[in-house]
Amino acid sequence: MLPNPYDHIPSSALRPISGAVGDTVFHQGDPTHGLYVVQTGRVHLERVGPDGERFIIHRAQAGTSFAEASVFSEVYHCDAVIVEAGALIRIDKASVLAAFADPAFARAYGRQAAQQIQAQRQMLEIVGIRRAEDRVMAGLIAGLLEGSIVEFAARLQLSHEATYRALRKLVQDGRVMNPSRGIYHLHP
């Protein structure tokens, strides 16, 4: 299943890509073919520093797209490396550009992009909060605690231990409810 906007793209423009762990989907400087949707597996986008040190600029998960900006540029600006085998779909750059003439696609794209930008801005603010307790509280207010505490901690870029301690403190201070082991939420 493609993410929302891309179901407006004709299937002729979709190219399945498969690869093994360690394979590079594209290299920095390669001419752009289009953007990619991760169906399964995981892909890292990496940039190489002057001394050859690789640093990750994005981790693309299943269900997300990457290299969207490549649609508007001539060359890829980073490497895409498969870190967990899976299936990708490449969406042809020309098709995406053409699809912008379809207002339904344009609005769907705009909506998704605007929401993503908003969510990312919020994440940047949250991970910028220094005190674990404040960060956890902000995460709770933002509704980031959906799965396990371990997942929540990872999203907040905190160790899970620090997260448990912050939650306990917030419960002790009466700011968070802990109706049962492992369940935490704000007061109504």
Added chain:
Amino acid sequence: MLPNPYDHIPSSALRPISGAVGDTVFHQGDPTHGLYVVQTGRVHLERVGPDGERFIIHRAQAGTSFAEASVFSEVYHCDAVIVEAGALIRIDKASVLAAFADPAFARAYGRQAAQQIQAQRQMLEIVGIRRAEDRVMAGLIAGLLEGSIVEFAARLQLSHEATYRALRKLVQDGRVMNPSRGIYHLHP
């Protein structure tokens, strides 16, 4: 001057907004009128927690837009508070939705959004790096050092002292050049 995509919007849809420090441009739950462009001044987007604690989800600078996602929703999901007096322009929601029928606008919007998403992803990865030295190095590779070291440190969400120390260490280790006081850059 409006950011790139919005110069495709007819000027009749632009509404100048002025306000003093502390004024609220819109409140969480208000029906949406449209998105905003900050010409001068600064605006914070804030969400209010259950105990009334305000937490900032975004700091909008001059030259940037905010509340883009409101174009696709019925109510604002946060408060917008002026923290530095200046001039805003509100762009009517209906005009933006209509403008998506113009492929030139749609592509300009898509391009800007895709680039912003990419930049934000990179920022999330960078601020997620724990060691100050590694974070500063990543910031340098990403080209984040444009203005002063103080600005650079703020972008990296590091204290400027930690940033100076990391830079000194990187210079000592020969990974960064420091041709003169206050000037740091990578080897060619």
Added chain:
DNA sequence: ATCGTAATATGATTTCAATCATATGTTGCC
């Protein structure tokens, strides 16, 4: 010229999250 302010720079101390260690509870599996 000199005054004030801000950036650059570095040393000393403190704080707090990471890490290491350990225990209990929970879940699925054979």
Added chain:
DNA sequence: GGCAACATATGATTGAAATCATATTACGAT
């Protein structure tokens, strides 16, 4: 039922960045 794997939970220790303190340098305003 018993075992393995994992989430939850918390205590002890460590390490690294924040904070505090202090110079020096740069730069604009008067």
